[in-house]
Amino acid sequence: xxxxxxxxxxxxxxxxxxxxxxxxxxxxxxxxxxxxxxxxxxxxxxxxxxxxxxxxxxxxxxxxxxxxxxxxxxxxxxxxxxxxxxxxxxxxxxxxxxxxxxxxxxxxxxxxxxxxxxxxxxxxxxxxxxxxxxxxxxxxxxxxxxxxxxxxxxxxxxxxxxxxxxxxxxxxxxxxxxxxxxxxxxxxxxxxxxxxxxxxxxxxxxxxxxxxxxxxxxxxxxxxxxxxxxxxxxxxxxxxxxxxxxxxxxxxxxxxxxxxxxxxxxxxxxxxxxxxxxxxxxxxxxxxxxxxxxxxxxxxxxxxxxxxxxxxxxxxxxxxxxxxxxxxxxxxxxxxxxxxx
Numbered sequence: 001x002x003x004x005x006x007x008x009x010x011x012x013x014x015x016x017x018x019x020x021x022x023x024x025x026x027x028x029x030x031x032x033x034x035x036x037x038x039x040x041x042x043x044x045x046x047x048x049x050x051x052x053x054x055x056x057x058x059x060x061x062x063x064x065x066x067x068x069x070x071x072x073x074x075x076x077x078x079x080x081x082x083x084x085x086x087x088x089x090x091x092x093x094x095x096x097x098x099x100x101x102x103x104x105x106x107x108x109x110x111x112x113x114x115x116x117x118x119x120x121x122x123x124x125x126x127x128x129x130x131x132x133x134x135x136x137x138x139x140x141x142x143x144x145x146x147x148x149x150x151x152x153x154x155x156x157x158x159x160x161x162x163x164x165x166x167x168x169x170x171x172x173x174x175x176x177x178x179x180x181x182x183x184x185x186x187x188x189x190x191x192x193x194x195x196x197x198x199x200x201x202x203x204x205x206x207x208x209x210x211x212x213x214x215x216x217x218x219x220x221x222x223x224x225x226x227x228x229x230x231x232x233x234x235x236x237x238x239x240x241x242x243x244x245x246x247x248x249x250x251x252x253x254x255x256x257x258x259x260x261x262x263x264x265x266x267x268x269x270x271x272x273x274x275x276x277x278x279x280x281x282x283x284x285x286x287x288x289x290x291x292x293x294x295x296x297x298x299x300x301x302x303x304x305x306x307x308x309x310x311x312x313x314x315x316x317x318x319x320x321x322x323x324x325x326x327x328x329x330x331x332x333x334x335x336x337x338x339x340x341x
Contacts, residue, residue, distance in 0.1 A: 042069025149194025167286030196332030217301035282332030
């Protein structure tokens with residue numbers, strides 16, 4: 001009887017041991033394929049989110065990296081070049097040369113995991129005009145702008161733009177023409193301040209390189225609204241137009257005592273990177289004026305009559321990006337570009 005009980009006890013212990021081992025085995029080596037299927041499904045569906053107009057072969061703005069899948073997976077990201085694309089999807093573009101970045105996603109559920117790689121090309125933050133001039137670009141909001149004034153001497157089809165240094169000829173123009181302030185043709189001055197174009201040149205719609213254009217009146221307003229809403233005002237408020245210092249370069253502006261004005265402490269300027277300079281104007285009668293005190297930029301929007309078009313202006317003693325006044329189309333103003341949306 002004792003032997004029977006002992007054998008029975010040993011048998012029960014073996015069964016219990018087997019059950020324990022089996023359960024541990026189930027934990028360490030699950031036979032349920034649910035997690036594996038979830039990982040496989042979410043890997044197949046995984047995509048990166050790109051800003052409007054961007055793609056894997058042309059990244060210019062921050063990207064969206066999903067951190068979970070539809071089937072309950074967790075997704076972890078690692079960049080092989082976190083300077084250009086961080087693990088959180090923050091993009092910092094190089095000034096010279098496009099850069100290829102590999103992002104590796106690890107998709108995990110339970111003890112199951114798999115990886116998926118994405119190859120991105122981060123585009124350099126500069127563009128070229130038809131004459132080979134190079135321009136830095138910046139992102140403000142979801143739009144890309146040039147951070148320098150245009151200095152192209154040919155249209156984007158290669159046709160030369162008429163160069164009109166003579167004041168009398170300039171004053172009678174009702175057709176395209178460009179010049180340089182005070183007819184100064186020094187390379188360093190042109191590089192810094194760009195050219196002055198009359199509005200008839202803008203109206204050809206052939207000034208900008210392919211994929212870019214002269215900003216419209218509404219696009220200037222969009223820039224202003226975004227900057228105000230995102231605390232680019234000099235006092236960091238989000239009410240009122242006080243964005244001039246954030247747009248203006250930290251050099252070349254005439255000094256001013258007015259609180260919040262561009263000329264009041266130049267070192268506080270240019271938080272946006274727009275780098276606006278006081279390039280002055282050429283008036284309709286052919287004279288040059290206002291350099292170091294004012295910067296003027298055409299829009300591509302014309303008034304309903306044949307004489308005036310809209311523009312934007314910065315003044316060294318003002319805190320505002322001054323409103324889109326109308327001016328005679330024979331004036332010579334600076335030009336900025338905005339990327340097609």
